[in-house]
Amino acid sequence: LCNSLTRVSRHLRDEGWLEIMYDKESTSYSQFLEIVRNLKESEYVVDYHIQNLIVFPPKTQLYDHALIEDGSLLLQDKGSCMPVEALSPPPGSCVLDACSAPGMKTSQIASKVCGNWVAVLGGKPPPGAKVIAVERSTKRCQILRDILQRSRGDKVTTVINQNFLEIDPQEYSEVDYIVVDPSCSGDGMVNRNALADSGISQEKLANLCFFQKKLLRHALSFPNVKKVVYSTCSLTREENEGVLEEVLSDIKNWKIAESIESWERRGEGEGYSACLRTLPYEDLC
Numbered sequence: 001l002c003n004s005l006t007r008v009s010r011h012l013r014d015e016g017w018l019e020i021m022y023d024k025e026s027t028s029y030s031q032f033l034e035i036v037r038n039l040k041e042s043e044y045v046v047d048y049h050i051q052n053l054i055v056f057p058p059k060t061q062l063y064d065h066a067l068i069e070d071g072s073l074l075l076q077d078k079g080s081c082m083p084v085e086a087l088s089p090p091p092g093s094c095v096l097d098a099c100s101a102p103g104m105k106t107s108q109i110a111s112k113v114c115g116n117w118v119a120v121l122g123g124k125p126p127p128g129a130k131v132i133a134v135e136r137s138t139k140r141c142q143i144l145r146d147i148l149q150r151s152r153g154d155k156v157t158t159v160i161n162q163n164f165l166e167i168d169p170q171e172y173s174e175v176d177y178i179v180v181d182p183s184c185s186g187d188g189m190v191n192r193n194a195l196a197d198s199g200i201s202q203e204k205l206a207n208l209c210f211f212q213k214k215l216l217r218h219a220l221s222f223p224n225v226k227k228v229v230y231s232t233c234s235l236t237r238e239e240n241e242g243v244l245e246e247v248l249s250d251i252k253n254w255k256i257a258e259s260i261e262s263w264e265r266r267g268e269g270e271g272y273s274a275c276l277r278t279l280p281y282e283d284l285c
Contacts, residue, residue, distance in 0.1 A: 001111055001119040001152035003072035005052050011067060012044065020045040029264060036284055049262055050085050052111070053078060071150040076104040078285030079188070079278045083231035084108045086259035086276060087177055091115030092126035095177040098164040098219060100133035101140035103147030105181065110153035119152040131157040132175065134164045165214060169222040177227050178219045182212045184232035184239050188280055205238060212243050220251055227257065235279075241272045 009019060020035055020043055027035075032048040039045065039057040047053035054073070056062065067073040084105060089095045089112050100106045113129040131153065135141045141161040148154040160167070185200045185208060212232070219228045232239050248254060256274045265283065267275025278285055 001107075001114060001117070001155065002070060003067075003120070004118060005046070005054075008054070008067060008072055011072075016042055018043050024048065029262075033284060047078065049260060050078065050081050053081055069150075071152060074104045074107055074147075074151060076108070079233065079280070079283075080105060081108060082260065082263075082276060082278070082285075083179055083181055083229045084112060086231075087112075087179055087227060087229040088259070089113055089177045089227075091117075092128040093176045094128065094130040094132070094174045095179065096132040096134065096172065096175045096219075096222070096225075098134055098178060098180045098215060099182050100159075101135045101137060101144040103133075103144040103151070103153070105179065106131060106133045106144065106157060107148060107151035107153040109179065110148070110151070110156050114156060119155045125156050129156050130174070132172065133157050133159045134162060134167060135159070136161070136163040165218055167218075169218070172222060173224050175222050175225055178222060178225055178229070180215050180219050180228060180230045182208075182215050182232065184208055184212070184234040185236060186233050188233045188235045188278070205236065209238050209243060212239060213247055216243060216247050217251065220247070220254055228254075229259075235277075237268050240277075241267050241269055241275060244272070244275070 013019070020039065022032065022035060029048060035045055036055055041057060043057060045055050047055055062068055062073070062075060065073070068075065089109065091113060093113050095109050095113055097106045097109055110131050113131060114125045117123065117125045133144060135144050138161055141159060145159055148157050148159070185205060187200065216230050219225070230244065234240065244256065256272065258274045260276060263276050265277045265279065266273045267277060
C-alpha cells in the first residue's frame with residue numbers, strides 16, 4: 001500500500017542492485033531454487049509463486065533500509081506469506097485475521113483486499129475492502145498497530161485487542177474470509193537450513209492442538225465466511241492435517257480446497273493433497 005513492485009525495483013536499481021531475470025514459463029521450480037541459492041550480494045529475484053515477493057541473498061542487511069523504514073518493503077519469509085496467498089481474497093472483500101500480531105501478514109492481507117490501490121498515491125480503496133485484525137495480547141497489539149501504520153495497512157484495518165475465541169461471529173456478518181495462524185510448536189523454524197528436533201513434549205503438543213482445533217472451529221462458525229485458511233509454522237502432522245481431520249469430521253459442510261496449484265509439496269496422508277507444506281531446508285522458506 002506504500003509502493004508498487006515496479007517503483008521498488010526502480011529504487012533498488014538506482015542503488016546498484018541487480019534483478020536476476022527468468023522466464024517462468026520455461027523455468028522449473030527446482031531451477032528457480034538454484035537461482036536463489038546462487039544469488040550474490042546486491043542481487044535479488046522476484047519470487048516464483050507469490051506476486052510482489054522479492055527474494056534477497058541470505059544475511060542481507062535491510063533492517064535500516066529506506067524502503068523498510070517507509071513501509072515499501074516488509075521483511076517476511078516466504079513460508080509466512082503463503083497463507084494469505086492461498087486465501088487470495090479478491091479486492092473489495094472483508095478478511096478477519098484471527099491471530100494477527102506482529103502485523104506483516106495483516107499488511108499482506110490489506111494489500112490483497114485493496115488490489116492495485118496504493119495509499120500514498122491518494123484516492124480511495126475498493127468499496128468494501130476491510131481487514132479485521134484480532135490480537136489478544138495488549139503488548140503485541142501495539143506492535144501490530146505500529147507495523148500497520150508504517151505499511152499503510154491501517155487505512156483499511158480495524159484492530160481488535162481481544163481473544164479471537166471471545167469474538168461473537170454473529171456480530172461480524174460482513175466477514176468473507178478468515179486466516180487462522182495460531183501459536184504452534186514452531187519446529188519448522190528451529191533452523192531453516194538444517195532442521196533440528198524441536199524437543200517439544202507430548203503434553204505441550206496436545207495442549208497446542210487442543211487450542212488450534214478450538215480456533216479453527218470458531219472460525220468456521222462465522223455466518224457468511226466463504227473460505228478459511230489454517231496454517232502453522234510447524235511440521236508435525238498433529239498440528240496440521242491432524243487438526244483438519246478432527247475438526248472436519250465434526251463439521252460436515254466444509255471441505256479442503258485447492259490453492260497455489262503451482263506449489264508441488266502437498267499434505268501428508270490420503271485426502272490431504274490439496275493442503276500445502278513447506279520444508280525449510282529444501283524450499284528455502
